[in-house]
Amino acid sequence: MSTPCASIAVSTVIFTVRPTGPGGRHELWLPLVRRIREPYHHMWALPGGPLDGDQTLEDAATAYLRLTAGLDASHLEQLATFGGLTRSQGADERVVTVVYWAALPAQDAAAGEEDLNVTWLRATDLPPLAFDHSLVVAHALERLRDRIADPTVARSFLPAAFTIAQLREVHEAILGRSVDAPNFRRHVLRSGRLQDTGERVPGTPHRPPALYRFTADGAPDFFRSGPNPLHQETP
Amino acid sequence: MSTPCASIAVSTVIFTVRPTGPGGRHELWLPLVRRIREPYHHMWALPGGPLDGDQTLEDAATAYLRLTAGLDASHLEQLATFGGLTRSQGADERVVTVVYWAALPAQDAAAGEEDLNVTWLRATDLPPLAFDHSLVVAHALERLRDRIADPTVARSFLPAAFTIAQLREVHEAILGRSVDAPNFRRHVLRSGRLQDTGERVPGTPHRPPALYRFTADGAPDFFRSGPNPLHQETP
DNA sequence: CGCCCTTAGTGTCATTCTGACTTTTAGCCG
DNA sequence: CGGCTAAAAGTCAGAATGACACTAAGGGCG
Numbered sequence: 001m002s003t004p005c006a007s008i009a010v011s012t013v014i015f016t017v018r019p020t021g022p023g024g025r026h027e028l029w030l031p032l033v034r035r036i037r038e039p040y041h042h043m044w045a046l047p048g049g050p051l052d053g054d055q056t057l058e059d060a061a062t063a064y065l066r067l068t069a070g071l072d073a074s075h076l077e078q079l080a081t082f083g084g085l086t087r088s089q090g091a092d093e094r095v096v097t098v099v100y101w102a103a104l105p106a107q108d109a110a111a112g113e114e115d116l117n118v119t120w121l122r123a124t125d126l127p128p129l130a131f132d133h134s135l136v137v138a139h140a141l142e143r144l145r146d147r148i149a150d151p152t153v154a155r156s157f158l159p160a161a162f163t164i165a166q167l168r169e170v171h172e173a174i175l176g177r178s179v180d181a182p183n184f185r186r187h188v189l190r191s192g193r194l195q196d197t198g199e200r201v202p203g204t205p206h207r208p209p210a211l212y213r214f215t216a217d218g219a220p221d222f223f224r225s226g227p228n229p230l231h232q233e234t235p
Numbered sequence: 236m237s238t239p240c241a242s243i244a245v246s247t248v249i250f251t252v253r254p255t256g257p258g259g260r261h262e263l264w265l266p267l268v269r270r271i272r273e274p275y276h277h278m279w280a281l282p283g284g285p286l287d288g289d290q291t292l293e294d295a296a297t298a299y300l301r302l303t304a305g306l307d308a309s310h311l312e313q314l315a316t317f318g319g320l321t322r323s324q325g326a327d328e329r330v331v332t333v334v335y336w337a338a339l340p341a342q343d344a345a346a347g348e349e350d351l352n353v354t355w356l357r358a359t360d361l362p363p364l365a366f367d368h369s370l371v372v373a374h375a376l377e378r379l380r381d382r383i384a385d386p387t388v389a390r391s392f393l394p395a396a397f398t399i400a401q402l403r404e405v406h407e408a409i410l411g412r413s414v415d416a417p418n419f420r421r422h423v424l425r426s427g428r429l430q431d432t433g434e435r436v437p438g439t440p441h442r443p444p445a446l447y448r449f450t451a452d453g454a455p456d457f458f459r460s461g462p463n464p465l466h467q468e469t470p
Numbered sequence: 471c472g473c474c475c476t477t478a479g480t481g482t483c484a485t486t487c488t489g490a491c492t493t494t495t496a497g498c499c500g
Numbered sequence: 501c502g503g504c505t506a507a508a509a510g511t512c513a514g515a516a517t518g519a520c521a522c523t524a525a526g527g528g529c530g
Contacts (some may be wrong), residue, residue: 209506
């Protein structure tokens with residue numbers, strides 16, 4: 001039951017949302033670290049490294065995340081495992097990498113320092129990355145788009161109290177397109193996952209928006225709650 | 236970049252659909268293999284084993300699948316990777332297991348021999364399994380339910396030509412509930428993924444059903460094709 | 471032959487959901 | 501006070517959904 005020794009690595013795709021687009025549009029950003037040795041020396045790569053013998057996979061992902069962003073994610077989820085034979089060309093042994101993806105609220109991510117070996121870039125406009133990490137990021141983006149229907153994912157990009165506009169901006173950043181504001185409001189309010197705090201954002205040059213927070217429980221999904229797609233009951 | 240030597244294993248949850256329920260209802264079945272050594276000696280476990288140094292992960296999954304079912308799956312997809320520290324209690328070293336799930340058409344699965352160390356059981360009514368495999372199967376069932384909206388998944392349980400009733404029975408088995416036949420027909424036909432072969436199943440004691448096959452391409456999903464949930468465009 | 475049974479396949483209809491809008495409200499700014 | 505902006509509420513046509521009723525086409529059987 002023992003295999004030829006293969007090393008196991010853990011990497012994390014860390015997402016955050018920032019209002020950096022034209023007209024304040026929100027965009028997805030992620031941190032990368034510079035390779036300081038061969039292979040792929042000097043190129044950007046996903047934060048990660050070897051799995052210690054006494055760590056769970058999730059522990060390792062959390063540790064590399066903290067090392068890179070300086071803080072913990074509010075959402076961490078396994079993405080997939082990559083184990084192609086040729087993916088780490090130049091390394092002398094086989095590497096299997098378990099990849100996680102994580103969400104960071106914008107205000108926390110701002111605290112993460114940037115240094116010479118860590119950079120934050122737009123997720124949709126990355127240079128070629130080390131190993132197969134460009135492919136990994138593409139997978140992570142696709143997964144994130146699928147998972148955004150889950151309110152717990154959207155909430156992990158936001159502070160505890162937020163406006164519906166902020167929530168919509170998170171969706172827009174992840175889906176890469178704008179979303180009709182009135183319809184979005186109708187939908188998320190009808191989902192029953194939002195609770196009005198009674199407070200409003202003061203000091204705006206226009207009507208002050210209400211602050212909401214997520215309820216502890218409720219429908220599993222913002223979209224497509226209620227009864228399922230087709231597939232209705234027939235006793 | 237080297238880690239303490241950990242062994243990597245690959246396991247596969249192999250699903251097939253059989254008309255074994257009351258009144259010919261279709262149910263999900265999967266094969267298990269008997270452990271022939273400690274730990275968990277004599278218990279049932281998912282087919283799998285160590286990853287060879289020169290195999291891709293998918294190669295290994297395919298190999299264990301063939302060893303167990305005697306043939307290749309028509310659909311193979313990665314599920315998740317399990318690496319808890321305590322999951323293989325009694326083993327002397329850390330094991331990280333990459334799990335795949337696969338679909339087998341019923342007529343092919345019938346060909347797979349059953350012997351003393353391989354058994355097929357109902358997926359929804361399993362005895363306690365070795366390691367954390369009960370949990371793994373639960374994850375696989377959940378994933379399968381999510382993925383069945385993809386026509387390529389449904390097709391992998393069926394022969395090339397099939398009736399809409401057979402297609403519906405696959406959905407019913409996976410969703411664990413019955414589905415309204417007229418509405419199901421309307422939906423899958425409207426999806427544009429089905430092509431009438433012009434042939435019919437002869438010899439039925441009732442109106443002969445038409446045989447369909449899947450078109451090469453078309454809408455990505457049976458359900459929820461067309462424009463997306465909410466999230467419509469707003470230029 | 472002709473009735474009956476069974477499942478295939480079609481049609482209908484009320485309700486809900488979606489997407490694209492318009493209108494009103496509530497604050498600052500000058 | 502009028503104008504500006506974004507929040508919030510309202511409107512409406514068309515599509516999708518779910519629950520049915522109904523017709524069609526076979527074989528089985530008397």
